[in-house]
């Protein structure tokens with residue numbers, strides 16, 4: 216079989232680092248002996264610039280693309296920067312999709328998110344519901360930009376027969392996350408805050424009520440599912456990549472797990488004047504289970520312990 220060149224945009228981030236990590240496992244690597252992976256970050260190329268994007272495809276002539284690159288952040292930056300979430304993501308996604316078609320990419324796997332589903336919905340959410348109504352107001356711009364990936368995939372498939380598909384991860388966490396105190400997602404944001412509180416001997420104030428519910432997938436579990444999607448998932452329809460509904464936890468559960476992993480002994484209070492965002496976005500992984508009934512996800516407490524330990528050991532190099 217001829218060599219495959221797999222371009223991974225956003226390859227230096229949380230998910231991209233997870234893919235790099237799992238590919239160092241000989242068992243996983245054995246499935247990809249014929250694949251050359253190229254992991255790119257924004258310093259290699261600003262994908263918002265079509266000319267830069269085309270030059271990138273001219274250099275590498277990828278046969279496959281895993282498109283992770285995005286303007287990404289948690290609830291609070293989503294509320295503060297809707298224009299960037301809309302413009303940057305729509306532009307990057309369109310550039311990658313157009314270049315993938317122009318340069319004859321055999322398969323493109325892009326990334327949606329369980330936060331893009333309609334806010335008013337029945338539960339559990341499944342893949343058929345992506346466009347069934349407006350998303351939650353807290354991240355409407357990001358959600359609409361991401362939904363256009365699905366629209367574009369179907370347009371290119373209908374007109375040109377392109378094998379462009381997408382996955383819908385739930386909230387992701389793990390090593391190499393973005394730990395920025397204001398802009399990050401909840402788990403890395405709290406890990407950093409607990410680290411500072413422990414170091415300074417202060418108490419902890421957590422934003423929100425702690426009541427919202429979330430499903431969290433460990434980055435390296437997601438990475439294995441991304442590689443499976445690249446190899447064996449051939450539908451244009453998106454597929455949710457998440458732990459099961461029964462794994463849903465509250466933000467308060469996450470706070471306690473991080474405090475335990477960090478051996479934090481101070482007081483923990485909740486600032487209920489701060490936003491909670493979506494109360495729940497419970498997603499079904501039934502479609503994934505029809506393909507991979509026995510896939511094992513790491514337990515959330517074990518995953519949080521690994522994430523905390525990584526941050527403490529790598530504080531100086533962590534993105535924050």
Ligand code: NAP
Pocket residue numbers: 224225226227228229230231255256257258260261262263282283284285286287307326327328329384385386387388391392393400
């Ligand atoms: P991340 O850690 O913030 O990484 C983002 C990646 O995109 C980085 O490699 C970054 O490069 C790159 N990037 C950003 N702007 C770019 C630009 N203008 N040109 C080229 N590259 C650019 O994000 P992540 O959490 O790994 O997210 C990966 C994908 O998963 C995204 O599509 C995101 O929407 C999706 N997702 C994430 C979550 C989550 O909870 N994290 C949940 C669902 C879906 P630099 O490192 O050089 O900045």
Ligand code: GFB
Pocket residue numbers: 288289290291293328329330353354357385386387396398399400401402404405408421422423424425427429466489490491492493
């Ligand atoms: O990860 P997060 O920001 O995103 O989680 P969402 C927000 C929830 O965690 C809210 C609480 O209930 C917050 O009140 N929280 C507590 C914190 N402490 C913190 C903290 O220090 N930082 C943050 N960020 N939250 C996002 C979408 O929604 O889901 C994004 O806005 C993205 O677009 C992501 O797709 C996966 O799960 O609420």
